[in-house]
Amino acid sequence: MTMIQALNSALANKLEQDPDVLMFGQDIGYFGGVFRVTDGLQERFGLQRCFDAPIAEGGIIAAAIGMGAFGLRPVPEIQFADYILPAFDQLVSEAARLRYRSGGEFSAPITVRSPYGGGIFGGQTHSQSPEAIFAHITGLKTVIPSTPYDAKGLLVSAIEDDDPVIFLEPKRLYNGPFNGRPDQKVASWHGHPAAEVPDGLYRLPLGKAATIRSGEAVTILAYGTMVHVALSAIEECGIDAELLDLRSIVPLDIEAIEASVKKTGRCIIFHEASRFGGFGGELSALVQERCFYHLEAPVERVCGWDTPYPHAFEWDYFPGPARLIKAMSRVMEAR
Known part of the structure; x- marks a missing residue:
């Protein structure tokens, strides 16, 4: 379907x-x-x-x-x-x-x-x-x-x-x-x-993230369309990233996020909405509070521009694979 x-x-x-x-x-x-x-x-x-x-x-x-x-x-x-x-x-x-x-x-x-x-x-x-x-x-x-x-x-x-x-x-x-x-x-x-979607009734719990790809180098937190954009970026750059699809932001699967970031030591938050005041700021604060002593690099956010939605520059506004690859390179180089 x-x-x-x-x-x-x-x-x-x-x-x-x-x-x-x-x-x-x-x-x-x-x-x-x-x-x-x-x-x-x-x-x-x-x-x-x-x-x-x-x-x-x-x-x-x-x-x-x-x-x-x-x-x-x-x-x-x-x-x-x-x-x-x-x-x-x-x-x-x-x-x-x-x-x-x-x-x-x-x-x-x-x-x-x-x-x-x-x-x-x-x-x-x-x-x-x-x-x-x-x-x-x-x-x-x-x-x-x-x-x-x-x-x-x-x-x-x-x-x-x-x-x-x-x-x-x-x-x-x-x-x-x-x-x-x-x-x-x-x-x-x-x-x-x-x-592959069954015709009959089934349920997925709210507040349970999905691990789309396991990895050891960096955790990428995404949801919606950005899950697929992130997967393309990971495949293109070859970095061993772990990709979590949050699926719901409230309730939030903070346990899955914490476990992943403590494993990789690095975190990138990836969403389409504008950066300032976006949900990525809340995710960044939660990761900082819960995983500070495990972090090997600052938490990065890759998001849309802090502007009104620019119709004429729509595909430049979206955080695409190239911007995410640059962020992955920065967190991997951090010491």
């Missing part, structure tokens, strides 16, 4: 298994979503289980919170992660706090799906990576898959979770993994082992 097909399969499995699951958002019903993730679900499960919503992100999330508080498991879609900000107050002030605020009487078991990141020439308002904003909010979970197999298993777990989950789907990975340059993109998941 492609990631689109895997996500569609997860949604269909949960709609079939649990009558309390429903989904709604802009164009996700009859049209099947702008990226076709919900294609065919309205026809199969009906208008009350998969339906369109107006262009009102605050209303979409507010309605989902109310549904969740009274026993349903809504899966609202925000058409692009850039558009989620009009609903931010609902997520922060209501969804994230509802369980604590009500003394456990109510919860918000909602899964907010949203395509995120760049790589489709969508410009400034269709390409941003706001994961660090959500990670800062206590009570929200933030999940970012990198493969079709992970996407399905993580989405099922997110829908079944009793707390609100922000589920960010890298647009560059919908149809195939990209290594960071448009002339070297892989246009299909065909033949990729992580594209």
